[in-house]
Amino acid sequence: MRAAGGRAVVVGSRDPDRARAWAADHQVEATADYAGALDRPDVDAVYIALPNDQHVEWAAAAAATGRPVICEKPLGLDATQVDALLAGIPAGAPLWESFAFPFHPQTELLRRLVDDGTLGEVREIVSEFHFDVRTPTNIRLDPALGGGALYDVGCYPVRLARLLFGSEVDTAAARSRSADSGVDIETAAVADFTSGQRLILSAGMRRPASTATRIIGSHAELRVGNPFHPTPTDTVELWRDGALRQTWSADPAPAFQWMIEHAQQVVRGGDARITAAETSGGNARALDLIRAAAAR
Known part of the structure; x- marks a missing residue:
């Protein structure tokens, strides 16, 4: 801020x-x-x-x-x-x-490369968000407080795929593992979109931090080290025919700065964009589908 x-x-x-x-x-x-x-x-x-x-x-x-x-x-x-x-x-x-990445310049790069045909027909996103919760009293492990990996970090790959596909989740298959408290400590899912595209996601709270993501098209793919909270050391790589073709580095500004600057512009009278009314209902419905699939 x-x-x-x-x-x-x-x-x-x-x-x-x-x-x-x-x-x-x-x-x-x-x-x-x-x-x-x-x-x-x-x-x-x-x-x-x-x-x-x-x-x-x-x-x-x-x-x-x-x-x-x-x-x-x-x-x-x-x-x-x-x-x-x-x-x-x-x-x-x-x-x-509070998804900051839709406001980040790196996401604008991803959208441009998806939309301009660089990857060919974009068919699939493979995305994970993992980190390690070591304290048993962490609120993320408390079911009464809405804890669980899908709520905390599984929502990120879903939001990214919805943004890049411009479509909504139609069906899902999923499996979860539970912590002793009963919340999901890990969830993996395959989510099919109405556009015919697919998200394969993995989210969890018991392994080293990773946000590795692949955006895969018919001709090429992007390998994104950190699509959600990029730092200056994170990169986007374009791979084609098994070879690295181009690399972009993330902007050095803090990842949340772009979202906060937009809120400040709205305070000064600017128009709000990417609001919850436009985006949050679809994310919630996708998570409901994944959670129900895991329960089955």
């Missing part, structure tokens, strides 16, 4: 002591409870980083203030929740599910 030229005005928390300590560590100007943070007149935009089960309630409360709101993913725990949230806020409200 600071890289984008913003100020951290207030942090909202249930615990005043924790809030004060966190604000001091991160140079945030003030603390409040959740409602108090939304009531402050000097707040221009809101970022909601609560556990998954609280997203709908506080996204609705924040959106009702008329401010731009970035809410962590998933926006809701299922499509019914997401649809109800979107139906209950003003049309065109500047609410975003």
